[in-house]
Amino acid sequence: MCNPRRIEVTASRQVAEAWVREVHRVATQTEVVTGAARVLQPLDASVGAPALAALEQVLQAGLAGWTAVAGGYRHELDGGYVTYLADERALEIVATACAQVQGQGRSSAALSGQLQEELTATAEADYYDDGWGGWTQEHAHEQARRAAEARVLEAQTKRIEEQAQAAVAAQEGRLRAAAQQAAATDLAARAEQRRAELAREAAARLQTLGVHARQAFHGLLAQAYRQALLALARRRGAQNIICSDGADYLEIEFLLPR
Amino acid sequence: MATRVHFRFNKHTGEVEEFLVDDQNRQLAETDHDRIALEVGRYIAAYPRLHDVQEGRPVGVAAADQAADDPERRPALSPERE
Numbered sequence: 001m002c003n004p005r006r007i008e009v010t011a012s013r014q015v016a017e018a019w020v021r022e023v024h025r026v027a028t029q030t031e032v033v034t035g036a037a038r039v040l041q042p043l044d045a046s047v048g049a050p051a052l053a054a055l056e057q058v059l060q061a062g063l064a065g066w067t068a069v070a071g072g073y074r075h076e077l078d079g080g081y082v083t084y085l086a087d088e089r090a091l092e093i094v095a096t097a098c099a100q101v102q103g104q105g106r107s108s109a110a111l112s113g114q115l116q117e118e119l120t121a122t123a124e125a126d127y128y129d130d131g132w133g134g135w136t137q138e139h140a141h142e143q144a145r146r147a148a149e150a151r152v153l154e155a156q157t158k159r160i161e162e163q164a165q166a167a168v169a170a171q172e173g174r175l176r177a178a179a180q181q182a183a184a185t186d187l188a189a190r191a192e193q194r195r196a197e198l199a200r201e202a203a204a205r206l207q208t209l210g211v212h213a214r215q216a217f218h219g220l221l222a223q224a225y226r227q228a229l230l231a232l233a234r235r236r237g238a239q240n241i242i243c244s245d246g247a248d249y250l251e252i253e254f255l256l257p258r
Numbered sequence: 259m260a261t262r263v264h265f266r267f268n269k270h271t272g273e274v275e276e277f278l279v280d281d282q283n284r285q286l287a288e289t290d291h292d293r294i295a296l297e298v299g300r301y302i303a304a305y306p307r308l309h310d311v312q313e314g315r316p317v318g319v320a321a322a323d324q325a326a327d328d329p330e331r332r333p334a335l336s337p338e339r340e
Contacts, residue, residue, distance in 0.1 A: 050301040218272040225267055228301045239260065249275075250267040255260035256294065 003129045007140045011148035012120045015156050021111045021164045023171065026104065027179035029187045034098040035198025036080075037206045044089040047221070052089060054231070055224035059084065063220060075216045079205055082213035084220070093213040095202040101194050103187025107178035111167045119155045123147030222250040229254075261286070261294055265302070274302065278311065 043052060059066055059073045066073045072085040072092075080095040125147070127140035226245060229252050233241050238254035245251075266276040279295040286294075292308060299306025 045304055048300045048302050048304050048306075214272055215270065218269045221272065222267055222269050225265070225302060229263075229265060232298065232301050233263075238263075248269055250265075250269065252263075252265045254263055256263060256298075257260050 004126055005129050005137070005140075006124055006126050007137060007144055008122060008124045009141060009144035009148050010120060010122045011145065011152050012118060013149075013152050013156070014118045015159075016114065016116050017156065017160065018114045019112065019160050019164055021168065023109045023111060023168055023175060025107045025175040025179040027106075027176070027183040028102055028104050029180070029183040030100055030102045031187055031191055032098055032100050033191045033195045033198065034096055035195050035200070035202050036094050036096045037199060037203035038092055038094040039206060039210065040085075040088070041091040041093070042089065043091055047224075048228070050228040050232070051221075051224045054227035055084070055220060056086060058220065058223045058227060063223065065216065066220065075213075075220075077209060077212050077216065080202070080209045080213070082216055084217075091213075091217060093206070093210050095206040095209045097198040097201040097205075099194055099198060101187060101191045103183045103185070103190055105179045105182025105184070105186055107175045107182060109171055109175055111164065111171065113163050113167055115156065115160050115163060117159060119152050119159070121148050121151030121155055123151060226250055226252065263298055277302065280311075 047055070059068075065075050066084075067075075069083065071087065072083050074081050074083045079097070080093070083092045083094070084090075085092055123144045123146075125140035125143035127135045127137050129137075131137075222245070226243065230241070230243065232238075233252075233254040233256075236256050238256050241252075241254040243250075243252050260282070262278070262280040262282055264276060264278040264280070265274070267273070268275050277299065279291070279298055281291050281294075295308050296306060299308070
């Protein structure tokens with residue numbers, strides 16, 4: 001009668017194996033850049049002081065389309081804006097163009113290490129004590145030995161991978177920062193170039209934008225003229241004051257007493 | 259008798275198309291007429307220029323190009339006097 005038996009074999013290996021791992025990190029950064037072209041038109045040499053004072057009062061009281069900004073009041077336009085600069089008493093017309101720019105950066109590192117460990121693994125195999133069917137003790141020992149050695153090799157691969165991963169993790173922060181820095185440098189160069197291109201585009205549109213800017217300013221100027229002249233009329237005790245303020249014209253008439 | 263002031267501003271072109279200071283034939287002294295015209299003109303223009311208006315037609319052009327496209331040009335808003 002054949003009795004089943006089990007044999008256990010332990011395999012050990014003193015491992016001294018070097019490894020190398022190439023690591024790359026890529027970063028991108030984006031920025032919206034703007035180019036501008038501008039022209040400054042002084043007003044105090046053309047617009048009378050009372051009208052200019054009235055213009056500022058109209059803006060301070062609030063006029064549709066004009067928003068208070070640092071240094072004055074701004075009217076947004078398609079492709080730019082016009083600003084009344086209070087200190088300079090001037091009109092600034094600015095054409096703008098913007099675009100999104102992307103910079104890319106890359107960092108690399110060759111990480112290396114060495115696994116120096118004694119690795120041990122155990123495996124089992126079965127046999128019959130009378131060797132029935134060829135399942136002898138020697139055969140079972142060989143099977144178990146091969147399985148144990150396979151497990152040692154598997155453990156070696158796993159331990160090397162763990163060491164490499166740990167090395168990558170230790171360098172991760174530095175690699176990411178280096179990639180980001182490279183992306184930032186690339187972005188700065190591209191942004192400067194694009195900004196110059198956008199400024200040229202804006203300059204090409206400045207004249208056309210100026211027409212729209214002055215049209216917006218005419219509306220403001222009309223309100224200033226109206227306020228200034230009506231103030232004059234009231235101050236001088238004028239009679240028969242007529243004011244017609246339409247979409248196309250501002251028309252004022254009054255009689256000044258002698 | 260009073261002095262008639264008539265002002266018309268074109269909102270599209272930015273031009274003061276008419277700026278009349280009319281003594282309505284009450285025969286103001288020319289100096290008084292000029293003085294009144296300049297006083298009224300300075301409410302609108304920094305350096306108003308006066309032009310005589312004869313028979314309803316201005317002798318000089320009232321170049322009221324306040325918001326001219328050429329920013330270097332000094333516009334002259336000209337109260338007209340009759």
